[in-house]
Structures are given as structure tokens and as C-alpha cells.
Amino acid sequence: MARLTIPAEEYMRSGHAACPGCGATLAMRYVLKGLGPNTIVAIPACCWTVIGTPFPTTVLKVAMLDNAFEATGASISGLRAAADALKIHDVQIVGFAGDGGTADIGIQALSGMLERRTDAIYVMYDNEAYMNTGVQRSGATPQGARTTTTPIREGSRGKSEPKKDVMAIVAAHDPAYAATVNVAFPEDFVKKVQKAATIRGPRFFHALAPCPPGWSFPPEKSIELGRLATDTNIFPLYEIEGGRYRITRKLGRARPVAEYLKVQGRFAHLSPAEVAAIQADVDARWKRLLDREALG
Amino acid sequence: MPLQVISGNYAQAYAAKLARVQVISAYPITPQTTIVEKLADFVASGELPAEYIKVESEHSAMQVCISAASLGARTYTASSSQGLLLMHELLHWASGIRAPIVMGVANRAIAPPLSIWTDHSDTIAQRDTGWIQYYAESNQEVLDTALMAFRLAEHDDVRLPAMITEDAFYLSHTVEPVDVPSQEQADAFLPPYKARDILRPGEAARLGSYIGPDLYMEFRYKVARAMTRVPGVMAAVEEEYERITGRNHGGPLPTYRADDADAVLITMGTATTTARSVVDALRARGEKVALAKLRVFRPLPMHELRELARTVDRIGVLDRSYTGGLVGAAYSEVAGAMFPARERPLLRNFIAGLGGRDITPPMVETMYRRLLDGSDSEVEWIGLKERKEVTVDG
């Protein structure tokens, strides 16, 4: 049998309530493979609230705590405080929240958690809109994307603002470790999580989680789209440690963004000019990332 | 223990220290600040080996406590006014998840306009959050009640959070003699916290979850059942505390000279002290007036209120808050409690002392006058600056 490239143990069960092809379930599955059984996952209101199935069942084989929408950062600070006070030492504490729950309503508690150096991991699984409530735009929705609150009409071309750069905001807090991960690259994903598990202090993951109904593409394309997101440099894979940037996947030549955009209904309305503008923006950001990496 | 002259805020901090709280999380807000400062000192000096999470907002403070309680830690926080309002969402969460969090509140008026002075609008506005609510009259009562609150909140038949409120400045920053129990007394009274239904690393369990119309109501019923058990457990806890410290603060509705009274005024917080002096003065002049201190607002002491209605036929309720609507919140709750009583007393509502305005003896006397003469207006704002007001001396 070919050797497994990621740990065999599963800490997420089947029978969950995610849509077919859901990226957010793979994100949870890989995070838990990296952290193991002694993990406590704190989640706010988000897709995972429902994916986790209603009382009396649970989907995770590890402990899971629901907390308020705005307060995942505070929730994991509380869990760590209690673990320390109660002398529970062998425990990984993870906040696992959506993009809106992190970059919008939860950013204050996230900033607080990072600033007070809570020894915990915060994972933002990013499906790029408020998906649990039916695809409304969030701060992390990409520019130009159609959502139910950024419709396509005369003079309304999808989301008009650029996607909030959460990694930059997190990096400004000088975290112990931060990295982008993508469910289309499980080996890179789990390796970074395992590395983070050995580091103390506040750690952050920005995990891309493709969403078939939200981005309107056929469910079987979830992984393909994830791959394209990275290989077009729209979602580069890198890590930040001690302020130093390291890109963990570099292709000789990036694929054109059009390949990624045209497969998704949320971008179907884009004109060639709008696609070109996105390409230019992506190229500029990629260059900035290379510059940051070069800084060492 | 020898008496110490300390503030209400320090009394709150001492109670948390004596209770050996394990996780504290708080955000500063006048006039609560010297509670959290004193606790920071206790922790920094090693006197209190707690984890103290200094958060970026009151909302986060309550989430830290809830999540810490979900692992079984004994938790404490404190707040006031705007901060308490920001916490509101999570106050429901704490009672819903049955986390026995204890919170000190220095009552402060609600903006706008901004006011750092006392009134009860902030904690009254939390009466629907499933928390046990005490209104203390003195720093001694603050300390004793806060310590008792841990025992009550953590009791197996209760498992509900509790808040101990104290009037801003009249108590929070007023120093007066207080008998601070010894650690031995506190340990004898309050055993270590043995939490149930908590999370443990390595165990598959989801605390909080979500639920459809099929079972939600049954979980809320459990909270209601617990609230009905509070009076009985509270009485037992107060008895136990008295056995150890010799002090008892008279249950949820202690009365003063109410055995033979024509009129009783129900008060909350420090207005009670002033009212007590007016009762003595009027009694000296042959007026048969009395006082009842609404010390526990949640759960409302329905039984004791009905008892009072049975023996007195003129009752006034002094609300030190305004919560919208036509009448005060305490008044409407007291009226509701008394409505089924066979003998229904004449009820009057007085609203006074908002935003830190003094409730002076003449004002209290006016209230008793209205009761004895049977004023026609059901609700009256006492001490309101009005054009027709003749300046009453004294």
C-alpha cells in the first residue's frame, strides 16, 4: 500500500451536516490530524455550528465548545487560563472560526488573544462569505465576487472592496507562528499544524475552504479550485515565524487567474477588463510577498 | 477577624480572594476599577494564585469566564453600566450553560448622557438573563453576599451564575468597617469547586451544541426549575454562613419595624440605610411606618412579598432606575407578586436617585407622606427639579 502522506487517525466522524464537497470539513479534519486527540476546539456561530450536528450528537471525537460569535479569541484565552489553573498540561486549544466570525465580528477578540499572547491556535477557515446564513458578503469576500448582498445589477459588480488581508493584520501582532494552509494541499496543511503544535504562544492559520454552493461550482471541483487558488497566486502558501516570511509552494510560472475565476458562478459576470484588474492585483501582492520573504 | 475599614470594591475583591477563584477576567470601567486593581495586586503578590486574563472588552471578559468554567474552573469578573450592557449577550450564555460565575457589579447609570454615578438601571436591565441578583446595602453585606454567592451558584441544585451589586461610590468607593472573614472561615464555608458536565481533553463531547424546536424548551425549563430551588438553597447557605461568621443579612426581603405598620417602603441598595433612619424618626413622632429591603431581585421573593401584603395595607416601592415604560421595574415586579394576594395593599411607585442624585431623608419622608395620605398618582419621580418646586429646606 502506498505510504500515507498524512496521519491515518481520524478525529472527525462521518454523518456531519456539511454540503457535499465542503472545504470546511476537510480543514477541520486536517487540523485535528495535526493536533491529535487531546485537543479542545472552540467554535463560534458559523457553518461548523451546524455541520457539527444538533444535540445529542457530535461529529468530533475531541472536546468541542460553542462560544459567542464575536468571542472565539476570548474563548480560547479562557480555555487556556482554566487549563493552566487546573494543571491540565497536555492539551491543544484551538479556536476554529469562519472568515466573517474572524475578520469582521470576531476581530477584536482575536486581536486581544494575540496581544495577550494566549498559548493557543486560532484557525480561520475561509469560505469567503457568511455561508451558514446563505452567502452574504463578509470582509473576506474577494473583490468582484457575487454574494446575496453584493448582487450583480446595473452599477453593482459584486463586492466592491478588496478582500481583507487577515494574515497582515495577524502578522502585525507578531504571533509565535502564522501560516496560510489550503485543503487542496493536505501534506503542507498537516505539516504546518504539526509544527505549530510544538510552538508555544499565539498561533494563527488562514485556511482556504472552497464552498460549492457559496462560490457556485460543482462539488467535485472543490480540490481542483483549491489547487488553482494557490497556483494562480491568489492564495499563496506561506508561513511567518519570528517575523520572517517563508513561501512553502512556488511554481515556476503561476497559472492565469482567469482559469480559477471562470469555473465559479460567483465570478461569471466579470468582464475581461475586470479579470485583468484582478490579475494585476494578484501579481502585485505576490511580488510584495516575495519581497517580504527576501527580507528574511 | 478584626474589623478593617475598606471600600465596597475591596470587599468584592476580598470575597473573590477568599473564595480562591481560579480564573479572573475583567475589563476596567469606573467605578468598578478598584476591584480589578485589587485583584491584580492579590495575583501579582502571590496571595491569590489565579490566572488573571486582562481582556480587551467586557464581552470578552464574560466569554473567558464561560470558557474557563467549561473546563471546571471557579471564575470571577466585575463590571458596571456600559460594560455590563456590552456583556448582556453572554450573561444569557452563562446561565444557559449553567456556569456558576460570580460577578461584582458597581451600579452605575446608563449613557447618554454619560454618568459615572449610581443607579440600578444597568443591573435591572439584566433581570432577564437567568442570573441570581443581589442588591447589597453595606460593604459588610457586599463581602458576605459575594462569598455566599459562590456556594449558592455552585450548589448542585442550582448551578446558576450570580451577581452582587453595590451602589457606585456610596459603597464602591466608601470605606467603612468590615469584618473580613479569615481564610480558614472561608475554607470552612466554601469547599473547592467540583464542576459537572464539563469538557475534558480526549473526551468526545460538545458543550453548548444547537437544537431544534423539539428539545430547546425542555432545557430552558431546567434553568427555571433551578431558579425555583434557589430560595431554599439560599436559606441553607445563609444559615451555614451565620454558623461560621455569626452574620445573617436577613434573607431576600428583610423588614424593619414592619410588625405593626401602616405603611412600608420597599427599597434596594444604600437607599435602605437612609430610609431606616427616616423610619426611626417618623416612628418617634408616632407614625407607624416600616421598611422592607428587596435584597434579592432574582429570583424575586414572591412568598415574602405576599406575606408583607397580608400584613400591611400601604406599600411603596422605591425604584432607583428607570427602565422605559410607565412605572419602575421593581414596582411592576412587586405589584405582580402581590396581585394574587387576597388583601391587596395600596401600591405606590417612587422613582428617585437616578444618576447619583442623593436620596435624602426629606425625600424618603415625602414618600411615606404620599403613602400615609394616599396620593392619587401611582408613580412619582421624587426629587425631580421642576419649575413649581418650592425649595424644601433640609
Place this chain on the structure above:
Amino acid sequence: MIEIRFHGRGGQGTVIASELLAQAAFLEGKIPQSFPFFGVERRGAPVTAFTRIDDKPIQVRTSITTPDIVVVLDPGLLRSINVIAGLKPDGLLLVNTDLPLDRLGVDFHGRIATVDAAGIALAHGLGSRATPIVNTAILGAFARVSGLVGLPSVLEAIAKFVPAKKDANRAAAEDAYNRVSGLEVIVR
């Protein structure tokens, strides 16, 4: 008052079917009420929606537990949930299926009507093989077998409220109206 319960899966337009029926009834001067059981909207997960139709204002605000008519947009549901729970003995069951009555596996002895709404929808390019959008087709069949609303008002409701592929949806409704089978047809 007539109570109708719709059963389908996320992505099949069950809630829209319930609402379109209400719009059609309103066009005929009746007073409708339509609402979904707001549960786990996940593509593929079971969805329930309700419609009430009366001649006077409707004085009840509950889910429908003893429907007069049950409409099943996804035949797979017959195996996984009890779609006919509470269906009145003399009620009507309308199912989107191409199976004959005896192989439906439904223990109901009232009136049953079937129509291959999925086939009709796909023939008109509505939805995909994995998720055919059958709501407008099933409403056409409903108009024919329920006697509650006429085809013209169903077509007008579709024209007014269905955002995309209006013509294809109207054609599918008309198609289903003509091809619904398995019942002596109530002609309005």
C-alpha cells in the same frame, strides 16, 4: 382551509414551490400563507415547507401536522423520512417519480398522483442531473390534481416570481399539468 406540506431536498426549490403556490392562490383572490421549516439548509439535506390556502384570513401560526395534501419533490425521501405523517386519510399525495404506484413503497390508501417532474425539468434544461429543479413542474401537476388553483394562475405566478428561465419553467409546469397520471383527474 386547505393545508399543503412540501417535502424536498436543499437545492431543489422546495421553499420556492410552496411560495409560488401561495402566489398563484392569491392571484385567484384567495388568502395564502406559506413558510419553510427553517432548519438545516444544506444542498441535499431534507427541507420541508408549508402552504395554507383559505377564503378568509388564516388564524393559525403553526407548522402543518395534518395536511390535506403532501407534495414530494424528491422520491428518495420516501425511504428516509415519513413524508405522509399526519396526511388526512382522504388526502392527496403527489410525488415526483417515474416509478409506477405499486413500487412507490408508500403505505397510504388515499389519493396518489405521480409525475416525472425530474424528467420534465431536465427536458426543459432546469437544474442538473444531480439536482433537477422540479418545483415549477410539480406545481403544474399540482394545479391539475388538487383542484385548488388553475394552471393559468400557476403560469402567471411563475412569470412574476421565478427570476430565471421563465419560459422553460412555464413550459415545464404546463408539461407536468398534461402528463400527471395515476388519478381520476379533477378538471377545474
Place this chain on the structure above:
Amino acid sequence: MTSYEAQEDLPEVCIATESSEDVYKTASWRTQRPVIRLEACTKCNVCWKFCPDVAIELNADGYPVVRLDYCKGCGICAEECKPRAIDMVKEG
């Protein structure tokens, strides 16, 4: 699943401990299912790796087996299978 008929059956706190697999067979969600031609399978376990529903397990010989109780028919396994050894077949 424990049947919670009355409030007396409920725990005091809403804490869920039963396995979702015992209650939710999400098979009924799918309209197509994966069929694996083992002769073409190279046991590269990509299908196992990318399944969002953990609905593919690897048997003792390392071959993938679809857990049909849970597969939602999303088609990722078929799409990602390098040797094209998985076909999506219409249900029913």
C-alpha cells in the same frame, strides 16, 4: 441514539456526546455514488485523503472502500483519482 422524550430524560446542561455516525446516515443526500474499479486502483489513497465526509476507508490491503452509509456523492474522489479508477453512477 438515546431517545429524549421528556425533560426528565435530558441532562441538566446541553452537552452532546453521542456519535453523529450512529444517527445520521447521509447516504440519502446523494443522487450519484462512486464505484471504484479496483483493477485500475493504484492504492495511492488520494480518494481517502480528500473525502470531506470520511466516507472512504482503506482496507487491510490498502484498497479504498466507500462507506455508502455516509457518502454524499460529491464526486471529489472520482475527480481527483489520478488513474481515473472511480466512476460516479446515478443512484436508484
